Amino acid sequence: MKKLLHIIATPREDESRTLQVSNTFLKALKEKHPDLTIEELNLFKEELPSLTLKRVDGKYILLGGKDLSGEFKEAWEEIISHIERFLSADAYLLSVPMWNFGIPYKLKHYIDIIIQPKYLFRYTEKGPEGLVKGKKMAVVTSRGGDYSAGGMRQYDTQEPYLRAIFGFVGITDIIFINAQPMDMGPELQKEKIEEAQAIARKTAESF
Numbered sequence: 001m002k003k004l005l006h007i008i009a010t011p012r013e014d015e016s017r018t019l020q021v022s023n024t025f026l027k028a029l030k031e032k033h034p035d036l037t038i039e040e041l042n043l044f045k046e047e048l049p050s051l052t053l054k055r056v057d058g059k060y061i062l063l064g065g066k067d068l069s070g071e072f073k074e075a076w077e078e079i080i081s082h083i084e085r086f087l088s089a090d091a092y093l094l095s096v097p098m099w100n101f102g103i104p105y106k107l108k109h110y111i112d113i114i115i116q117p118k119y120l121f122r123y124t125e126k127g128p129e130g131l132v133k134g135k136k137m138a139v140v141t142s143r144g145g146d147y148s149a150g151g152m153r154q155y156d157t158q159e160p161y162l163r164a165i166f167g168f169v170g171i172t173d174i175i176f177i178n179a180q181p182m183d184m185g186p187e188l189q190k191e192k193i194e195e196a197q198a199i200a201r202k203t204a205e206s207f
């Protein structure tokens with residue numbers, strides 16, 4: 001493992017509970033792999049290309065099995081550079097708070113940009129095939145409530161969605177560290193962050 005891409009999907013910087021857990025993970029990982037390069041992609045700081053008509057048309061050209069050329073190729077330059085940046089990593093850390101039972105819109109935007117036919121998946125006679133092979137992903141989430149059991153579990157669309165979309169492109173080695181509940185009192189919050197940090201340290205040892 002040479003390079004890890006840390007994808008940040010919270011705008012809360014130093015106030016972020018998710019990042020408290022992620023930072024513990026990264027510190028432990030760096031101790032184990034001193035030569036590891038950690039590249040940060042903060043989705044609330046970097047501007048992502050919007051999916052205009054021309055860019056979406058490009059996706060349909062690729063879905064039709066053709067290559068992009070001319071104005072479509074030009075329109076896709078920024079998308080390709082995000083795809084290349086994503087693929088240049090050997091492993092991923094996603095820092096994702098739960099927003100409305102799912103993921104923050106900036107992460108959905110990023111997913112809509114990088115999950116592209118020909119680059120991250122392709123269709124074969126046997127069905128779709130993920131092209132991102134042999135890479136690991138750790139996902140740190142934090143949630144205001146607790147979705148680990150009981151009636152609340154059904155509302156968690158965050159973990160199932162991230163497992164589905166990254167599994168679809170071939171990243172099936174995914175571990176989740178969920179800090180929850182975060183918004184039900186400061187004592188419980190502290191306890192659950194520490195619990196998640198302990199899991200993060202353990203996860204880093206075998207990552």
Ligand SMILES: Cc1cc2nc3c(=O)[nH]c(=O)nc-3n(C[C@H](O)[C@H](O)[C@H](O)COP(=O)(O)O)c2cc1C
Pocket residue numbers: 010011012015016017018019096097098099100101102142143144145146182183
């Ligand atoms: C826009 C928004 C939507 C949220 N939606 C939910 C939600 O659906 N369920 C939940 O349990 N917490 C929700 N929360 C609370 C956050 O998940 C929680 O406070 C989390 O710890 C924030 O992580 P951060 O400090 O890393 O940004 C929401 C917070 C925001 C700002």
